[in-house]
Every structure is written in C-alpha cells, then in structure tokens.
Amino acid sequence: MPSIVFLNCKKKYISTIQRFNKRSASTSKKMNKNKKSSRRKFLVRGGLGTLGVLAIGTYVFRNPIRRKTLSISESLIPPYNGSGTEANLWFEITQENQVVLHSSKVEMGQGTFTGLAQMVADELDVAIEQIKVVGAASATGIVDGLSTGGSLSIASLWVPLREMAATMREMVKGEAAKKMGVSVASLSTKDGVVSGGGKTMTYAEVATDVTDWDVPSTPDLRPVNTYKYVGKPVPRVDLAAKVFGDPIFGMDAEMPDMLHAAVIRPEHVGATFKSADTSKAAGMSGVVKIVETPDWVGVIAKTFSQALSAKRAIKVDWDIPKKWTESEIKDMLQVGKGDRMITQKVGDELDPEEEGVVAMEFSSPIGAHAQIEPNGAVAHVVDGKATIMLSTQVVGITQKQVATALGLKKKNVNIIPTFLGGGFGRRLNTSHAVTAAKLSQAVGKPVKYFFTRKEEFQNDTFRPPTHHIMRGKLNANGLLDSLEHHYASGDVAINSALMPGVVNTILGTDIGAMRGANIMYGKIKNHRSVQWHTTLPFATSWWRSLGLLANTFAIESFIDEMALKAGKNPVDFRLAMLGTAGNQARIRKVIEVAAAKSGYTDEVVDGKAMGFAASIDTGSPCAQVVEVSMVDKEIKVHKVTCAFDCGVAVNPDQVRSQCEGSINMGISGALHEKMTLKDGQLYPTIYGPYQMALMRNTPKEIDIHLIQGADVPLPVGEPPLGPIGAAIGNAVRRLTGKRVVDLPMRIV
Amino acid sequence: MKLSFNINGQPQSVEIEDPNTPLLWVVRDIMNLKGTKFGCGKAACGACTLHVDGEAVRACSYPAKFAEGKKVVTIEGLGTRENPHPVQQAWIEHVVPQCGYCQPGFMMATAALLAENPNPTDEDIDNNIVNVCRCATYTRMRKAIHRAAELGQE
Structure with a gap:
C-alpha cells in the first residue's frame, strides 16, 4: 500500500x-x-x-x-x-x-x-x-x-x-x-x-x-x-x-435441554484446519454429535466435562505455513515501516541531525485482555430463528454476523446480552456466537459453548505491540521548541468489524492506535505526531484505552527526561508549555491539583520517589502522581494521587471506582504483562505465567480528586489509564537514575 | 459414583459418572449453584474458590470424589441479603464489585482467611489473597477486608 x-x-x-x-x-x-x-x-x-x-x-x-x-x-x-x-x-x-x-x-x-x-x-x-x-x-x-x-x-x-x-x-x-x-x-x-x-x-x-x-x-x-x-x-x-452470587453472566446462562460443546481451535499463529480423526471421540460417553466444518471441528455432549474429554481424543491435522517468532514481529513493527500517516502537524519538522536534538526510543509488548469470564455463548437455532445469550459489547454486529453466517433474516436473530464478566474491549468481537449457533443448528437443541483459558489466551484480539521514537529540542529558556512523537502500532481500529473500511479510508489512519498519540502541550511551537501502521499475523484490536497507555508512556517519559535536562521541576515544565484556554486550561487544572494534593517533590524521601505524568483522552484530562520505592529490583507503588476532569460526574463514587480500576490495570500493564511467541504459538496461555498485578502489587492508597471542567458528562472508563505507566517510570528515574524505556518495566 | 456431601447446610446425594470430575462442575451444572465461577480451569485465578470443611479450595481443580462426606459452602451459602456474612456486608459498604465475576471467589477466600486469622495485617492480605481481578478492584478489596475483620469482631 x-x-x-x-x-x-x-x-x-x-x-x-x-x-x-x-x-x-x-x-x-x-x-x-x-x-x-x-x-x-x-x-x-x-x-x-x-x-x-x-x-x-x-x-x-x-x-x-x-x-x-x-x-x-x-x-x-x-x-x-x-x-x-x-x-x-x-x-x-x-x-x-x-x-x-x-x-x-x-x-x-x-x-x-x-x-x-x-x-x-x-x-x-x-x-x-x-x-x-x-x-x-x-x-x-x-x-x-x-x-x-x-x-x-x-x-x-x-x-x-x-x-x-x-x-x-x-x-x-x-x-x-x-x-x-x-x-x-x-x-x-x-x-x-x-x-x-x-x-x-x-x-x-x-x-x-x-x-x-x-x-x-x-x-x-x-x-x-x-x-x-x-x-x-x-x-x-x-x-x-x-x-450474593446471582447467576447474571453469560457463563451462567442456560436454556432447557441444553447441551455442551467444545471446539478445537488452532494453536499456531496462522494455522488452518485441514482434517480431523474423530473416530475415538465419537464413541465416548455423553457425546451427542461431532460437527465438522471447513474451518473447525467441535464436539457436542451432555456435559461440559464429557465434551472436553472427547475433544482431547480428536486428532487434528493442521496446515501450519510458518512458525512466527518474536523477533520477526519486532522487526515488522518499527517506526519507519508500514503505512505512514501524520496525525498531528503544527509548525516545522525537526531535523534529526540538528544540533541539540534529543531522541529516545520506547516500546510496549503484546497485551492480553485476560478478562476472567471466558468468551462463550448459549445458542438455540430452530425453525429459522436464533436466540443467543452471551456476554458481548456488540449486540448489533453479533446479530448481523449470526444472520449472515446462518443465512437467517436479521430480525429472526435475537441477541440477548447478559452481564459481562469483564469487557476491556475483548467483547467487541464476539463472532464465537456464530460457532455456537452452528453447533446448535447441527443438533436442533440449545448448545452452550465457551473457550477454555488456553483458547482464550491464544484466540485473544490482543493489544498490539508498539514502538516509539521521541525527538525534542530545548530552547535557550529551557523549554521545548520542538517535540515529535513517531509511533508504530499493529491494528486497533483497522480491520475491526466496528470500523467499516470506508471510515479507515476517509481518516487514513488507525484512530485506535492514535489515542493519546498527539502532543497536548499547545505552546510548543513545532510539534507533530506520525503513525506507522502494520497489520500483524495475529489479531490485534481494542484493549481498554487503546493506544493511550503506551503513547502516554512514551510522550510523558520523554517530557520528564527533557525537564531533567533543562533542570526544571516537571510540573512547572509542563505548565509552561500549556495555554490558558479551553482544554489547555482543563489540562493545566488537573496538573495543578495533582501536584498540590500529592505535595509533589523531586526529592527522594525515605527511599521513596515521586513520579508525575498527565494525559488527555477523549476530552477528559487526567494527571497522576505516584510514590514508588524499590525492594531488590521490584518496583513497589505505594500511593497514587489522581486528578481527573470528566465534566459532570453522574455517579462520583463510580467515577472514582473507574479511576482506581484504570490505575491498577495500568500498573498491571506497565509492570507485569507481556505476551510473546514461542514455537509459533502465542504464549503464555494461563494466569501466573501471564503475570498480572495482584493484591500485593497494587497501592494501598489511591487519592482521587474530581474536577468538573465541563457541563456535560465526558468519558470516564479509559482516560485515567493514560498517565500511570509514565508516572511510575518517572519515579523510578528519580529513584535509580535509570530511564525505563520498555514495557513491562524490568530494572536490571 | 454416588457422591454424598453437605452443601450450604443441606445434605445432598448426586450421581456422577467420573469421580474425578472437578467439584466446580458438580456445583454449577448439577446443583445449579452458579455463584462459583469458571475462570481458568487450572487453579490459577481463584474465581472458583469455595469452602470444603472450612478451607478455601479452588474447585476447578478439586476432584469431586474428595468432597465425599464433607461440608461444602459456596457464595450462595455464605450469607443472604437478609443476613449477609461480614465479608459481604463489608463488600457492600465499600461498593467493591465492578464486573463482579471474580468477586465470589475473593469473598470466599477472604472469609476463609478471616476464620483463621480474624485480624489480618496488610502483609497477611498480600500473602493470602492471591486471586486475580481484571477490573483490579484491589484497593477497595483491601479496605473491605479490614472492614470485614472489624465487623467480625463486633
């Protein structure tokens, strides 16, 4: 292209x-x-x-x-x-x-x-x-x-x-x-x-x-x-x-006379189904029917345990054209490779060779959604009508997918959404409803089908890895005259059923990867943001806050490094580059409040350092200050102060709850999580080896200050995920003198 | 085999084909108690935590045959809306759940911890409450655990 x-x-x-x-x-x-x-x-x-x-x-x-x-x-x-x-x-x-x-x-x-x-x-x-x-x-x-x-x-x-x-x-x-x-x-x-x-x-x-x-x-x-x-x-x-444990989730849904199914899915990236030997499974206890399609083979049994046992007895022949490696993915995903789009352009371009230009590289890994409720659906297809109960973020798209795949009229496909055991963007693609519907159609009875945890990890629509190059130049007053963010990402919005191809063509950019990628400091004379987009050989898509966590990590870590270079307090440095009107004023306000309420200081006190970062996402600015210490080489976050402006807080307690969740999920993403490729398969496939923040890894105190800077409610669930990664990195820099540039953070 | 055990205070007998079937599926699909959740099937996330003779057990990896003659308590038996367990009361006071899927497992793990250690320190909580919550409600959960300890001692 x-x-x-x-x-x-x-x-x-x-x-x-x-x-x-x-x-x-x-x-x-x-x-x-x-x-x-x-x-x-x-x-x-x-x-x-x-x-x-x-x-x-x-x-x-x-x-x-x-x-x-x-x-x-x-x-x-x-x-x-x-x-x-x-x-x-x-x-x-x-x-x-x-x-x-x-x-x-x-x-x-x-x-x-x-x-x-x-x-x-x-x-x-x-x-x-x-x-x-x-x-x-x-x-x-x-x-x-x-x-x-x-x-x-x-x-x-x-x-x-x-x-x-x-x-x-x-x-x-x-x-x-x-x-x-x-x-x-x-x-x-x-x-x-x-x-x-x-x-x-x-x-x-x-x-x-x-x-x-x-x-x-x-x-x-x-x-x-x-x-x-x-x-x-x-x-x-x-x-x-x-x-009290009420049965409200997709996994809890049942229909009368329901059967259970397990489906074999490819384990290697890019593998396709060739054929299967189902002879042993067909005779196993409880097995009702084995369903073979050109793309997959599934077994329907009376209980889930029976379906799972029979599934293990099926031998599948896969076509594995290639075993992808981590270094191949890393090589594909680089600033300078793929489709280039300038997503922000103010003033002149920086000449990288010019004297005084500072450049730094950052990266983030493949991230899994890892929501605790596995994906699945209970489907009943009979007499040209389908009824499907499931956890989904896309009722309309799922209805269309099922109708198209089964040749039914859309009005005859009823999608009943249950409570979701976590969404985080994973359930913006619930095409497994089609599989459940086809299984039900094959037996004429309701069928419940869900992923095992291994299938969940291997068939995720991952947060794409990213690569960033930051460039900046300070002027004689110790402020930034020029700032550039060059970022490479896999698909977020592009190739998603949510975004018709025409939208991508009109916009010419991946608007998901772009979240948080633009420079928010309006007084920097020359600033720009340049996207490099590459579609990877496995599905990448929407992960809570999309590009925001990684983009803010790169930009705000670099801003912090420039403040240090200029010998300035990072709060004053940021404020000096912000205007005073509109969203500039709202960003200014959250920065001022977070600094004041946290008592931000550059000094390391009692082995604890503070880190500062800010972002604006979908119109909701957020600033966070973390207090961090290190025991051996482990980063410990003790306290987070968060100032957040989402306009009218319809429910202030739930806004706080979303800030807390975003902060802790951001800590998990920034410090612990990483998917990789091993023998051509996405790995790991279970919690534990896929490290996530647990109780012991999250702060005991999160101090949230809500500011109403608009007279309507603005987005809440994702914007507070922006600053946390950079804030931790900035604290670690003050504590150890080392700048962390790769997520998840590893201090060597 | 015929499996006889006490569940949430009621003696029960069920017929199971495979004695090694995880207790989770007996509870969810035969007893129809859906509060105990399936998360990973490998005892790695704790969403399926319930009590067997007062001990927190990850039911997805616990062969049903081991429950023979024992007392099993699930979230449905921990407390009721009319008479909540102190852990549930504390969870309500702190409005802990977000998506809520993992929460029964956390509440069961907490109830078992408090039965053994009525006033846990932060370190005790860090070492014993090791389930996974993707909404990352940990900060509120920690407060709720301390509050449940208070309520339990009242």
Whole structure:
C-alpha cells in the first residue's frame, strides 16, 4: 500500500461527526412533526424472569429499523445512532410498579447501568430502587448503533435517555389525567405515583389496559443541580446481585435441554484446519454429535466435562505455513515501516541531525485482555430463528454476523446480552456466537459453548505491540521548541468489524492506535505526531484505552527526561508549555491539583520517589502522581494521587471506582504483562505465567480528586489509564537514575 | 459414583459418572449453584474458590470424589441479603464489585482467611489473597477486608 500522508486528522474527524449530526437533526425534526399523529402502544408486562427473557421473541417486534439520532451538545461525543428511540421501548412498567429499563449499553463493570438508572429516576420521577436495568435484547428493537465501548455510554446517552424518561413521564401524566378526570397541569409525579385533584394512581395503575398513548413533544430537561440522584454517589444497582452470587453472566446462562460443546481451535499463529480423526471421540460417553466444518471441528455432549474429554481424543491435522517468532514481529513493527500517516502537524519538522536534538526510543509488548469470564455463548437455532445469550459489547454486529453466517433474516436473530464478566474491549468481537449457533443448528437443541483459558489466551484480539521514537529540542529558556512523537502500532481500529473500511479510508489512519498519540502541550511551537501502521499475523484490536497507555508512556517519559535536562521541576515544565484556554486550561487544572494534593517533590524521601505524568483522552484530562520505592529490583507503588476532569460526574463514587480500576490495570500493564511467541504459538496461555498485578502489587492508597471542567458528562472508563505507566517510570528515574524505556518495566 | 456431601447446610446425594470430575462442575451444572465461577480451569485465578470443611479450595481443580462426606459452602451459602456474612456486608459498604465475576471467589477466600486469622495485617492480605481481578478492584478489596475483620469482631 502506498503511504498516505494525512494532515490535521482531528479536524476532519470532527467535521465527519458534525455532518452526521446535521443529517440526524433534520431526521429528528421530521420525527417530531409526525409525533402528534402517531399512536403508540405501551406495554405493561409482568416481571422478567429467566423464562421471560427466553420468551422475548414473542413480544415487541414491531419497531421498524430506523436511525434517529438525538444530538447532544458536546460535539465530540457521538450521539445515540441506534434503532428504537421511542420511550415506550426503553421503559417497561411492571404490575408491581417497577420500571424495567432496557439499556442499549451493556454492563461490564463500568457502572453504566447505575448511571443510566440515576438519569432515568430523576426525569421519570421514580425512586432508584424501583428501577431494574437489563441489557436490551435485539428483539426489543433497541440496538445500539455503536458498541458499548470508548467510554461513551453515559456521555452519549446523557441527553437522549433523559429526554425519553421525561417524555415517558409526560405520557404517564397524560393518561393519568384522562383516567382521573383532572387536568394534566394539576398533576405531579413522585416515586412512581401520579397525584392531583386529591387523587393518586401508581404508574402501573395508569398504564394498565392502555394500548394507545399520546406522545407529547419532548419536554425540557430539568437543571442538573435540581436532581436527586444524578451527581450523587448512589450504590451500584447491581451491587447485591454481585455480592450474593446471582447467576447474571453469560457463563451462567442456560436454556432447557441444553447441551455442551467444545471446539478445537488452532494453536499456531496462522494455522488452518485441514482434517480431523474423530473416530475415538465419537464413541465416548455423553457425546451427542461431532460437527465438522471447513474451518473447525467441535464436539457436542451432555456435559461440559464429557465434551472436553472427547475433544482431547480428536486428532487434528493442521496446515501450519510458518512458525512466527518474536523477533520477526519486532522487526515488522518499527517506526519507519508500514503505512505512514501524520496525525498531528503544527509548525516545522525537526531535523534529526540538528544540533541539540534529543531522541529516545520506547516500546510496549503484546497485551492480553485476560478478562476472567471466558468468551462463550448459549445458542438455540430452530425453525429459522436464533436466540443467543452471551456476554458481548456488540449486540448489533453479533446479530448481523449470526444472520449472515446462518443465512437467517436479521430480525429472526435475537441477541440477548447478559452481564459481562469483564469487557476491556475483548467483547467487541464476539463472532464465537456464530460457532455456537452452528453447533446448535447441527443438533436442533440449545448448545452452550465457551473457550477454555488456553483458547482464550491464544484466540485473544490482543493489544498490539508498539514502538516509539521521541525527538525534542530545548530552547535557550529551557523549554521545548520542538517535540515529535513517531509511533508504530499493529491494528486497533483497522480491520475491526466496528470500523467499516470506508471510515479507515476517509481518516487514513488507525484512530485506535492514535489515542493519546498527539502532543497536548499547545505552546510548543513545532510539534507533530506520525503513525506507522502494520497489520500483524495475529489479531490485534481494542484493549481498554487503546493506544493511550503506551503513547502516554512514551510522550510523558520523554517530557520528564527533557525537564531533567533543562533542570526544571516537571510540573512547572509542563505548565509552561500549556495555554490558558479551553482544554489547555482543563489540562493545566488537573496538573495543578495533582501536584498540590500529592505535595509533589523531586526529592527522594525515605527511599521513596515521586513520579508525575498527565494525559488527555477523549476530552477528559487526567494527571497522576505516584510514590514508588524499590525492594531488590521490584518496583513497589505505594500511593497514587489522581486528578481527573470528566465534566459532570453522574455517579462520583463510580467515577472514582473507574479511576482506581484504570490505575491498577495500568500498573498491571506497565509492570507485569507481556505476551510473546514461542514455537509459533502465542504464549503464555494461563494466569501466573501471564503475570498480572495482584493484591500485593497494587497501592494501598489511591487519592482521587474530581474536577468538573465541563457541563456535560465526558468519558470516564479509559482516560485515567493514560498517565500511570509514565508516572511510575518517572519515579523510578528519580529513584535509580535509570530511564525505563520498555514495557513491562524490568530494572536490571 | 454416588457422591454424598453437605452443601450450604443441606445434605445432598448426586450421581456422577467420573469421580474425578472437578467439584466446580458438580456445583454449577448439577446443583445449579452458579455463584462459583469458571475462570481458568487450572487453579490459577481463584474465581472458583469455595469452602470444603472450612478451607478455601479452588474447585476447578478439586476432584469431586474428595468432597465425599464433607461440608461444602459456596457464595450462595455464605450469607443472604437478609443476613449477609461480614465479608459481604463489608463488600457492600465499600461498593467493591465492578464486573463482579471474580468477586465470589475473593469473598470466599477472604472469609476463609478471616476464620483463621480474624485480624489480618496488610502483609497477611498480600500473602493470602492471591486471586486475580481484571477490573483490579484491589484497593477497595483491601479496605473491605479490614472492614470485614472489624465487623467480625463486633
């Protein structure tokens, strides 16, 4: 492929979204005009048990696929552009006067269900205890046009969900007025009860037997400072289910008469299936059927243990064209190789040969998602219809993949998302649902199929390795005049089902690998960021925060080294290169707060050194200060101070929880984790050898300071993963005099 | 074989074909107690931790035959919403879980630790609580473990 030089990517990206908004705004107007005449059904149903969920295909199946986008004020946040935007699809009122919220976003630990419940409670006027949030099955008609990812769930639903809740409230009031024989204006609502004219009715009583509803124009939203739940640290809505071990995950899903399957997958990178000897397995205890396709062979048995035993008895002949080595991968992935794209360009290019130019190289390894719940699915394919329960971040894409692979109509494939035992980007590709569906089709019964841990590690869609070259030059005042970040990465967004090829062509860059790659210090006269993209022989993709951890590690380690060279305090050095308006001011603020609250010092005190780093990701700036000591050659992180600006914190406790999780996961990624290739296979394939941060490796204290620098909620789940790696490296530099340039950090 | 044991306070007998079937699958698929999780199948992550005669055991690698005549307790038997175990109470107070998948294993490991060592130091916690949490809720878990120790002594 010829290299494409693509300038000023960010500007083009914004304008694409703006165009999209314009188009959707006109759609939205059209729909509003039609609203008065449209009559909609509002369903009152009993509580949903497991059986109710399984029977979901029998109700609401009437919403035409349409795309309506409700744009929101923050132009960088993509709006909800999925299907099903009628309030009555999202909210179900049960006979017990509970509200079931069918969420287009799934819950994978990030606390989205809780934030959404808070938003709904405050506009629908119900107590949060009255709300039950479930992931919307595709058959409800609510299919998110995006994924659950990018830290966008709360931010993108902030306006549309509250508008739907407010609309629903007015719909209930309208019906109540008719039933109670009073005017709408005389009614008030609280805790799921309508009152007025001396009478009261519960929402359930109002909704009973109503089949046609008048849909009012979208009401104005209430001011954020009047809310009872939004902005408060309410406990997670899924807390009890998770503390008492309720069966809520994909792995826990069952269907009547369900069988279990195990599938043999290639162990070598690039290997393909040739043939299999299944004669021994076919006669083994419990085996129901052996399914052979051109790409794989699977065994279906009565129990999982039986399926696994039979699988071990199958001998497969693989075509292994080549045994890839780690050094080959390292050689492919270098700045200067692959497709070059300039992702940021301000001022002039630095001449590397010029006197006074400092250059440093950095790298990060292949990372595994290693979420604890393995991927899998329970599928039932019968009579041209498929029902699939699984942990997925992509309901819509999975529905399409199954429909295409099995030749079914999309509307006949119902994807029911469960709670996820971790997502982290791994479940943005859940094409194993297709395998489960084909297995079920082969026996005409429900089949549960999931990966073993070894398969999970070998079939991951890894965080790509990266290579970075930083170049900079100080001026006479000891500040940077020029700064350049050259970075090489494998696929993140490119080749993902989430990103249509056309988007990649328009943007000319891998926007995932780009996260955190651009220079955020606006006052540096000349700065640029250059991407080198290479597709590797194994799948690489989205890993929580994408390129942010590695890119920030390179940039902020280099900034620290330049501050040392200039003889400046790293906090002052950073502040001197930041402007005072817009996001520059917000970055400045988190840096100032983190420095002040941590009492940052360059001095090593009692064998402990501090390290400072900052980043901005998807509009949410974050600064972190770590306190580090070393015992033998092991790096110990004692305390992390974190200042974070995500705009409105819908649930401050859950924002803190996400900061803590990001910091500890970043420590794990920066200090411990590394996949490699051994005899042509990705290795290791089990926890332990795949080292991760455990209790003993994580700080006892994480001190978080939230700053509200915007009047809307901005992304939370990933931005705090940015600074941690560099902050640790910078502390180690002060403690030992050694600059760590490769992740995971090894001090020799 | 016929396997007889006590689970969450109830005597139970089940027929299992292979006595070496991991206890995890007996609990999950035969007893239908899904709170004990499958994570790795190699006793490396601790998601399947339950108690056998009061000791924390990684059920994915524990042959079911060894449970014969013993007392098995899973997360479902640790405490209830009405009467939570101190560990569960502490987990609620500190809003520990994120995705929640590994949490039953951590709570079972913690409950076993506290039964033996009612007031563990940070070092005791580091040495004994060695399960894996990918959401990395470790900082809150450590606080919750200390809180559970307090609650247990009240």
